[in-house]
Every structure is written in structure tokens, then in C-alpha cells.
Amino acid sequence: MNLPGERVHHLFDAPQGGEVVRLNEKASVYHKNHGWMTPAEARQRIDGWRDHCAAQGVAGGNADKIVLSLFDKSGAWSRPWEEAGYQVYRFDIQENPETGDVNKFSAGFFSDWFGDFDGLDIYAILAACPCTDFAVSGARHFAAKDVDGRTVASVQLVHQTLRLIEYYRPVIWAIENPVGRIERLGGLPPWRLSFDPFHVGDTYTKKTLIWGRFNADLPVAPVYPVEGSKMHRMYGGSSLATKNARSVTPEGFAYSFFMANNAGDHPQMAISSKYDRLCSRLIGAAVKAGLSSSEVDDLVEDAYFIDLDDEAAEQRLRDDLTAHGAVLDSYADTGGQLAMWL
Known part of the structure; x- marks a missing residue:
């Protein structure tokens, strides 16, 4: 995140x-x-x-x-x-x-x-x-x-x-x-x-x-x-x-x-730049999992553009990826706690 x-x-x-x-x-x-x-x-x-x-x-x-x-x-x-x-x-x-x-x-x-x-x-x-x-x-x-x-x-x-x-x-x-x-x-x-x-x-x-x-x-x-x-x-x-x-x-x-x-050959770039306040690694995981641009839109567009709630947008992506069996990586934050970055 x-x-x-x-x-x-x-x-x-x-x-x-x-x-x-x-x-x-x-x-x-x-x-x-x-x-x-x-x-x-x-x-x-x-x-x-x-x-x-x-x-x-x-x-x-x-x-x-x-x-x-x-x-x-x-x-x-x-x-x-x-x-x-x-x-x-x-x-x-x-x-x-x-x-x-x-x-x-x-x-x-x-x-x-x-x-x-x-x-x-x-x-x-x-x-x-x-x-x-x-x-x-x-x-x-x-x-x-x-x-x-x-x-x-x-x-x-x-x-x-x-x-x-x-x-x-x-x-x-x-x-x-x-x-x-x-x-x-x-x-x-x-x-x-x-x-x-x-x-x-x-x-x-x-x-x-x-x-x-x-x-x-x-x-x-x-x-x-x-x-x-x-x-x-x-x-x-x-x-x-x-x-x-x-x-x-x-x-x-x-x-x-x-x-x-072009968007067709570079889907991760296209989606990451559209939602450039979100974690780019999360967008990469979504593209790797096979989500299309329109599917990402359906998940995050309202939270991102209307509610301006980036955390909710990222959470929806994480939930969808987890539901489809994606394994999410982690990192150690500044407090030493392991936290999901995707």
C-alpha cells in the first residue's frame, strides 16, 4: 500500500x-x-x-x-x-x-x-x-x-x-x-x-x-x-x-x-497510470492474474474517482485477487511489522 x-x-x-x-x-x-x-x-x-x-x-x-x-x-x-x-x-x-x-x-x-x-x-x-x-x-x-x-x-x-x-x-x-x-x-x-x-x-x-x-x-x-x-x-x-x-x-x-x-500491448502501464495513486505492484499483480482494464475499472473506479478512497480501492483489488487464489507478497514496514503491500 x-x-x-x-x-x-x-x-x-x-x-x-x-x-x-x-x-x-x-x-x-x-x-x-x-x-x-x-x-x-x-x-x-x-x-x-x-x-x-x-x-x-x-x-x-x-x-x-x-x-x-x-x-x-x-x-x-x-x-x-x-x-x-x-x-x-x-x-x-x-x-x-x-x-x-x-x-x-x-x-x-x-x-x-x-x-x-x-x-x-x-x-x-x-x-x-x-x-x-x-x-x-x-x-x-x-x-x-x-x-x-x-x-x-x-x-x-x-x-x-x-x-x-x-x-x-x-x-x-x-x-x-x-x-x-x-x-x-x-x-x-x-x-x-x-x-x-x-x-x-x-x-x-x-x-x-x-x-x-x-x-x-x-x-x-x-x-x-x-x-x-x-x-x-x-x-x-x-x-x-x-x-x-x-x-x-x-x-x-x-x-x-x-x-x-499503446494500451493493448502495455496493459499494466495503462492501468497503473490511470490509477496512479494506487500501488503499482498491486496493479501489476492484477494484470498478471488476468484482470482486464474494464474488470479493474469495475472494482476500483467508484472508490477511486467518486469517493477518493484509495485504501478502499486497493482493498477491493486485494479481495478479488485473494478470492481467485492469488498469493500476495508482503514487506516489513517501518515499525517492523509484516504488512501486505499488494
Whole structure:
């Protein structure tokens, strides 16, 4: 059982050391052992990830889960979730100034426009926040932007994103940006994942960081970055069109991120994050015993969300597991007494 002082959500916890992943390290290990993948081999791996998404979509098990994708003109990051059968809602002010303006988000906004998604779970919130005022590639313009208000406006978008995350408390959330100052100015927890597109099948470099609560141990498809830093070479300039081209999420990353974070392949992560005030080891025992997400919901949802009684929620899980023959482990508490931790 978690201690009384731990009865708070863990939505914005900083990642522990073992949870921080640098895909460059995974890609380097792969390259050392196998060499670079050819583009065709990487394409085959990404296609396999796509097929996995499509199979989940056909199965239909994700239709009751919502994904909100912010600043998503291209739809690239959220496309795997859509193909896997999640209900994906994309928001971008360029596509719809009324519903795509993140600054208009509020509880009433989602109730009025989307009926609060019929009460379905918000499984994921993905946000590729505009990076122009944060990325170190534009550092020479920081002073002017700090004075004229552009930086403040960009920080406000980050804060609105964090408000949305705290309001819905999704299983996973992720904010993407190139290396820069978004973490410091936006008040984000430390980043959890770093990657370049060539780690996941796209043959160019663009070091990118991801902040949030998610599984950062992504599968890789390392290719030689023959195109180098193509984004500023091919899409340099300050026009909206070139900014949009630079901001498109790499396809390989989008599918790799899905593979590491979807509910079907990672049930313990999905349930533990939904009920993140409960003992994660207890959730693990429930998953190991074969309880589905909906069965766990039936046992603990009312106690957890309505009564805010975490001890009662955990007790219901323990009682159910014991009734089905599970053997619960124990630990010695600070007073030296043996107590059930599951």
C-alpha cells in the first residue's frame, strides 16, 4: 500500500534515472552489433509497426479511448493511434481558428463542442508545441522575442497544454520540442526521451526532446543519416509553409512511439497510470492474474474517482485477487511489522 503522503497523482513526476532514454544509445548498440539498416529494411520495420496498428484497429478494442493531439496540422504523430482504432481529435489553429485555438480551451469548451467526449477515457494527450520561440536554432532572436511578447505567447500555449493535461489526467502525455528553452520557460519536468529521426528510419538529423509521462523505451530502426540536417537546408526560412514542413513529426518516430505506449500491448502501464495513486505492484499483480482494464475499472473506479478512497480501492483489488487464489507478497514496514503491500 502506498503511504498516506503519497496519495497524490503522479502526472508530472520527474522521470527516474532508469526511465530516461536516449535513443542514440540504443541506435549505437544496434549499429555496433548489426550495422546500419538499409532504408528498405527500416521501411519494412516501420511497415510492420503500421500493420500492428491496423490489426488493433480491426480488432476494435480501442474504440472507447480518446487521443487529443494538439498543434497537429499534419496529423502525423496521431495517425498510428487513429489507424489502431482510437478516437483521435486533432487541434490546430490553422485548420480551425475556432476549435483549434489552444488558448480557448476550458472545461466549458470541451463540454460545448465535444460533449466531454461522452465520458470516455482520455488515453493520451500529444502536443507538438510551436518551437520557434524556444529552439536553440533561433537563439539569436530570443532577446527581441522576449521584449515584444512572442515568447510570452508561446509560453502561454505550453501552460494551456499543461492545464489540459491536469484537467483530463490521461494515461500518457507527451510534449515534443527541439533542444531549447521550453523546459525552463514552460515549467516542464525534466525530459524523458531524446531522439533523432535517423534512429527510427528517417535518414536525417534533428535532435528532439520529449517531456511527459510515457514509456520512453521505443523500438528503433537505425539508418545512416545521409541527408544530414536537411530541415534547415531544404525548409529554411520564416514562412508559415516552411515552418509547417519543419514541424512534421517523423513517420518512424510516430509509429515507434505508438508501439511503446499503446494500451493493448502495455496493459499494466495503462492501468497503473490511470490509477496512479494506487500501488503499482498491486496493479501489476492484477494484470498478471488476468484482470482486464474494464474488470479493474469495475472494482476500483467508484472508490477511486467518486469517493477518493484509495485504501478502499486497493482493498477491493486485494479481495478479488485473494478470492481467485492469488498469493500476495508482503514487506516489513517501518515499525517492523509484516504488512501486505499488494
